[in-house]
Amino acid sequence: MYESPLFWPAHIKGKTLFVLDETLVPSKMKYIPVKDVKGAVAVIRSMKTRAFGQFLVVLNTFLLELDARGDLVKHLEKVAGLLNNSRPTFPFAEVTGIIVAVARKAKANGADVRAAVAKTVQGFLAGIRERRLERVRQLAAALEYGDCVLTHCNVSGELAMAAAIAIKEGKKLKFFATETRPYMQGAKLTTWELAKAGAQVTVVADNTIGLLMAEGRVNKAVIGSDRSAANGDIANKVGSYQIAVLAHEFGIPLIVLTQPSKGVKSGEDMPIELRDADELLKFKGRAVFGTKTKGFYPGFDVVPHSLITKAIPIHAGL
Amino acid sequence: MQGYKPGSIVLLQGVFGAGALKKLKVAKGMLVFVCEGRPSLEAGKVNSKALLARGITPTVICDNMAGFLFFKDMVKEVYLACQYADAGGALCDTGALICAVLAKRHNVPLKLMPAKHKTRFLGNPEDIVSFEGVRITPKGTKGYVPLVEWVPGKYLCKKSK
Numbered sequence: 001m002y003e004s005p006l007f008w009p010a011h012i013k014g015k016t017l018f019v020l021d022e023t024l025v026p027s028k029m030k031y032i033p034v035k036d037v038k039g040a041v042a043v044i045r046s047m048k049t050r051a052f053g054q055f056l057v058v059l060n061t062f063l064l065e066l067d068a069r070g071d072l073v074k075h076l077e078k079v080a081g082l083l084n085n086s087r088p089t090f091p092f093a094e095v096t097g098i099i100v101a102v103a104r105k106a107k108a109n110g111a112d113v114r115a116a117v118a119k120t121v122q123g124f125l126a127g128i129r130e131r132r133l134e135r136v137r138q139l140a141a142a143l144e145y146g147d148c149v150l151t152h153c154n155v156s157g158e159l160a161m162a163a164a165i166a167i168k169e170g171k172k173l174k175f176f177a178t179e180t181r182p183y184m185q186g187a188k189l190t191t192w193e194l195a196k197a198g199a200q201v202t203v204v205a206d207n208t209i210g211l212l213m214a215e216g217r218v219n220k221a222v223i224g225s226d227r228s229a230a231n232g233d234i235a236n237k238v239g240s241y242q243i244a245v246l247a248h249e250f251g252i253p254l255i256v257l258t259q260p261s262k263g264v265k266s267g268e269d270m271p272i273e274l275r276d277a278d279e280l281l282k283f284k285g286r287a288v289f290g291t292k293t294k295g296f297y298p299g300f301d302v303v304p305h306s307l308i309t310k311a312i313p314i315h316a317g318l
Numbered sequence: 319m320q321g322y323k324p325g326s327i328v329l330l331q332g333v334f335g336a337g338a339l340k341k342l343k344v345a346k347g348m349l350v351f352v353c354e355g356r357p358s359l360e361a362g363k364v365n366s367k368a369l370l371a372r373g374i375t376p377t378v379i380c381d382n383m384a385g386f387l388f389f390k391d392m393v394k395e396v397y398l399a400c401q402y403a404d405a406g407g408a409l410c411d412t413g414a415l416i417c418a419v420l421a422k423r424h425n426v427p428l429k430l431m432p433a434k435h436k437t438r439f440l441g442n443p444e445d446i447v448s449f450e451g452v453r454i455t456p457k458g459t460k461g462y463v464p465l466v467e468w469v470p471g472k473y474l475c476k477k478s479k
Contacts, residue, residue, distance in 0.1 A: 179454075241386060242420060
């Protein structure tokens with residue numbers, strides 16, 4: 001199976017985690033060395049890595065921090081706290097809570113905390129990899145001959161890999177990728193990995209989705225999700241809500257790759273990260289709209305479950 | 319939403335003529351948000367300049383953020399830059415349909431004001447593969463740049479004079 005570099009964008013070697021700097025792709029494939037939780041929080045907060053890459057960083061950070069002196073459980077609790085607070089919308093606490101619980105249990109039982117945590121993290125990673133590959137196969141099956149698919153932001157390798165499978169099966173497909181301002185993950189990452197997968201892809205501005213749907217230029221929309229609620233609502237990159245509303249209006253099925261969770265009841269309970277407005281007002285250090293203009297940058301949208309036609313879940317349990 | 323009250327935003331979509339923005343009524347305490355208008359960013363630049371000249375500080379958002387404002391019930395009314403209108407609907411700068419559908423769903427009044435200019439139907443695909451003159455997408459990536467779109471009359475509640 002073709003594997004996109006964005007499918008698994010962080011690899012641990014010895015005591016260093018190498019994290020793909022997704023802000024540089026496709027012009028450069030540079031991996032940032034991360035040696036501790038401070039470095040991990042920095043790459044998450046600065047969006048050098050995003051989406052699934054963040055979860056890889058969160059999990060692997062526990063492996064980096066296992067050599068701490070003193071009370072290891074207390075140290076891992078502190079590590080978990082730092083990771084949980086790195087970006088508010090992501091449910092990192094649901095993952096770090098599992099690791100901390102394993103550490104506490106091992107200590108209470110007089111077992112080797114280091115070994116227990118390492119085994120848990122490695123098992124978790126291996127399991128999630130298999131389940132994501134299964135989700136790729138399910139998404140490939142959901143793509144039909146002649147589909148013209150709208151996608152937004154970047155689905156961490158899974159859409160490109162599904163496209164590669166579907167194309168190999170003889171399905172004729174086209175993709176429209178929204179640019180996804182202000183970081184432009186769609187224009188940079190999605191176009192790049194879909195093209196590498198052998199798919200035909202066209203980039204459009206984020207304001208073009210209505211016309212694409214109204215004119216029947218797309219017949220399916222596929223997005224990822226960064227968080228799910230118990231009722232099936234999801235949070236995903238800002239722009240997802242208007243795609244969902246318009247897809248509903250024009251009768252276009254919306255497929256969402258999800259990570260089911262009961263951490264919060266509904267999308268209303270998900271905190272939405274407001275990022276620095278300069279990230280949209282400035283480009284390469286220059287004020288794009290003049291210096292007196294304000295900006296507003298919510299990082300995520302909530303998409304109510306009622307607007308989702310098909311969820312393809314991954315079950316991330318241990 | 320941190321510092322933003324429900325119904326406190328007037329949302330502008332498209333590039334408006336200076337005359338239109340001079341007539342825009344903004345009640346005290348209301349904020350004016352402007353969709354940036356990729357790929358040229360002309361909406362963000364031109365509208366901001368005209369609003370600042372009136373003493374109104376605009377807030378620019380990316381074109382994918384309008385939905386968030388509606389979802390949070392922050393939008394009081396929406397203005398679309400219109401190039402042509404008749405009984406069947408209006409030809410507006412691209413992005414208008416998104417705001418129109420959102421406004422209908424959230425019961426927000428949608429109004430038309432004259433666009434700054436009549437544009438071609440399609441822009442240069444090269445415009446969307448770069449940002450402010452800097453290439454963004456991988457070499458060889460195709461782009462599609464519609465500059466206008468039709469907003470059916472069912473979404474419109476009031477037309478400007």
